[in-house]
Amino acid sequence: MQENHNLTGGQALVRLLGNYGVDTVFGIPGVHTLELYRGLPGSGIRHVLTRHEQGAGFMADGYARVTGKPGVCFVISGPGVTNAATAIGQAHADSIPMLVISSVNHSASLGKGWGCLHETQDQRAMTAPITAFSAVATSAEDLPQLIARAFAVFDSERPRPVHISVPLDVLAAPIARDWSAEVVRRPGRGLPSAEALQQAADKLAGAKRPMIIAGGGALEAGAALAALSERLAAPLFTSVAGKGLLPTQAPLHAGATLCVEPGWQLIEQADVVLAVGSEMADTDFWRERLPLTGELLRVDIDPRKFNDFYPCAVALKGDARQTLEALLARLPQQVRDPALAVQAVAALRAAVEDGQGPLQRIHQAILARIAAVLPDNAFISTDMTQLAYSGNYLFPSRAPRSWLHPTGYGTLGYGLPAGIGAKLGAPERPGLVLVGDGGFLYTVQELATAVEELDSPLVVLLWNNDALGQIRDDMLDLDIEPIGVLPRNPDFAALASAFGCRVLQPQSLDQLQEQLAAGFSHPGVTLIELKHAYAQ
Template sequence: MQEMKTLTGGQALVRLLANYGVDTVFGIPGVHTLELYRGLPGSGIRHVLTRHEQGAGFMADGYARVSGKPGVCFLITGPGVTNAATAIGQAYADSIPMLVISSVNHTASLGKGWGCLHETQDQRAMTAPITAFSAVALTAEDLPELVARAFAVFDSERPRPVHISVPLDVLAAPVARDWSNEVVRRPGRGLANAAALQQAVAKLQGARRPMLIAGGGALQAGAALQALSERLAAPLFTSVAGKGLLPPEAPLNAGSTLCVEPGWQLIAQADVVLAVGTEMADTDYWRERLPLSGELIRIDIDPRKFNDFYPCAVALHGDACETLDALLARLPAQQRDATAAVQAVAALRAAIRQGHAPLQAIHQAILERIAAVLPADAFISTDMTQLAYTGNYAFASRAPRSWLHPTGYGTLGYGLPAGIGAKFGAPARPGLVLVGDGGFLYTAQELATAVEELDSPLVVLLWNNDALGQIRDDMLGLDIEPVGVLPRNPDFAGLGRAFGCTVKQPQSLDELEGDLRAGFGHPGVTLIELKHACAR
């Protein structure tokens, strides 16, 4: 009988990831990751070839946002890691679970400056500030411990990226024993303590105008939030990351409107605000501080949030679902009269629609055409573009994990690769990418990945105003002569055809609606270039 070959560190690591439930990895094979790729055949893990490491990171991010599972990417030493650093930073800012596995130079050379290929003086130090932790596996025996620690972050803490570097000699050397089945999962974030729960219940019971704010940390708690909102007759606001937690038609759904004046005016009337799983950052609200005049109660798994920019009267440290269920169990079952709160939310919605500036009115018209044909289970991945900025508060998402936006870090180039990654996280869901002409050129090469890999609908709506429109407008608003904001664009339609996309260039909003409908029925990638002049 033929003797089984001993696994290398790279092979055992890939098997271990498969046993943790990893089904997809994003990356580009290189000379310094060959031993990882040795382990992929037969592992059950699908490899998606991206065209840039930044794209690999953004795809892992989109995969995670839609699926709720950590996105995984394989990177080479040095330039692979630095190329992906922007995507890692975006995931860190938005609390997205991402596992970054990279090589690093041979153990004997680390930190010595020998001039090895892809060498950096301290690779771990580059990613440490933008990860929950960054570690180097100096032996193969370190790997199961580090992977277990990574999944403990994903399962039990504020989910953020983790970076594990593996030296080339550790990847290639035979393992002393097979640890690839040693899966350790300790899920659960726990429940806030009883005394704090009672304090929160007392304040919510005594509130005359309670309101709720929910963020990305509450994505699994939609049913509990809806029940609490109805029980307290409390309008529910969300951050952009929390869009879709209530059905659009819910009368107490105030949406993600805390970034515009009518939202600020309404939240200022609250005497008690319960904030659930939200950082309450200025990137969510487009102003330095919300006008909160009442008491603040916070539910969060990150204790550092309880005394930061918004110190709270009651801190509930625990899982959003468990803690909300505990509050509901302790509050009187009788619902309050919601008439005034419903009227306030209706007035908020009307004020937003009536208060659009001319540019936002154009965006609203486009968003309405999208809503008319968007499949019920579709997701939208957005870039840093003016159309998406309006959509952040003016477009009603039907479910959580349906609007992906790079809120905290705010990087251009996110929308397309994140949308591609999301398709792997939820293959049956149609996808729409909203991207401007400036951001599109950051990662346009990932169309090659999309066309090569996808056989279900992904529609890329390119909003082309032939400018870095937001920066131009900001310059004009500050009386700065516009510089560097009117680039010469390529032939986007020709570029799309070169990659193999179906291409449309609608000349009116009616044509746009028809092209969107056709795109959602096409089993592949459709690029729709919408010129600013055609949307008027």
């Protein structure tokens, strides 16, 4: 290893990331990132070789969702950045902290159109709309400032991706001074004003039918949410990103049911709704607008949410956990009689259970077999597939950070690489990937990374209906002749075997349950291909 005063910009950047607590990076080395890779040996940072830059981004996303820490990618300029852009967009839509470090061409060539390798007209502009910020380090001295700014976003703002491009000459040149240990203390998210807290507490105390909606921004506030729900006798809904915030059998836990009619009917009865860390988007609710008839109070770190599609009566800008604890301190200590609210939640659950169509009944049966053998500390990473859409509201998550779904951007191909990234972030947790045959083929190459890197259980449950099923059904509903929705699939068992996976093919739901249990005890990757015919 070189002495500090001879560190290149790339080496110093890697050391700086390590000092910020980065322990894993996902990527594919290329001729334009060699100086970053020079810095990895001896840094304590694990490099995970993916098979596509999109996979690197999705793995970083899954890592971040399970650990709460930013996922980090190294990608080359040009095609590396554009390949990763879909994953960056997904992380932006779902407020996931991700740091993408890329190279860019030599400083002297930027914007010149000389036809350099991997050249783009303006690389920063390509990622600016899908990041908290995208910047170019014009000198090595810019790097500690930009990394500090990135971690300030992750720790004190709405956590979204950051892209930092580093010119080849900046990566390769020796730094003038060693800034690799200059870790800036990050600000917290803080509390709303005392006036806003008191206004919200007064409205909650005076409410006759209060209810709570908690999203991905409330994942660290589970205990405060439970206490607030109990104190107010308020049913608590979550978004898909907030699944697991209450114990599955908590009497006031309304689950992630705001995407189906019984949930809409219940929330309409609220006279005050407290929304905590939720974007409240149509992708959360499966309808353009929730039927909110009462006053809305919003806790969020993003001030743009306070007067968007759902203007609020009281805006509470601050950290979710600290804000809820401050509200609890201002509310009457007496716990309300929960009988009517508990009865309403029980009726909601019954209505959801009884209101499923034939396809959802099949999904329920599969999900029940999963629940029967899923280890208590397991996580589930899902793709955009009908089985996961049903699981979003039907499957009870036992803890936060246990159901990973690409809600906002809704990209196919997310489930497998995100599950791999989650496993690498939490190797002690068994993982399950739920993926359809269509989405699986978007990122199937990442099975190579999974087999290479994992020595603890990751089960990939492939729901094979030999169709782009949701799109086919949508076409039929709109009286459109189905076109392009019945692809010719490969032999998935042979394909997974070629990558080195253990492969199982159940012929019944009983066999599925047995094979899932076997997969969760196998120290490696198991692919279970479940065909539609055997799930009925």
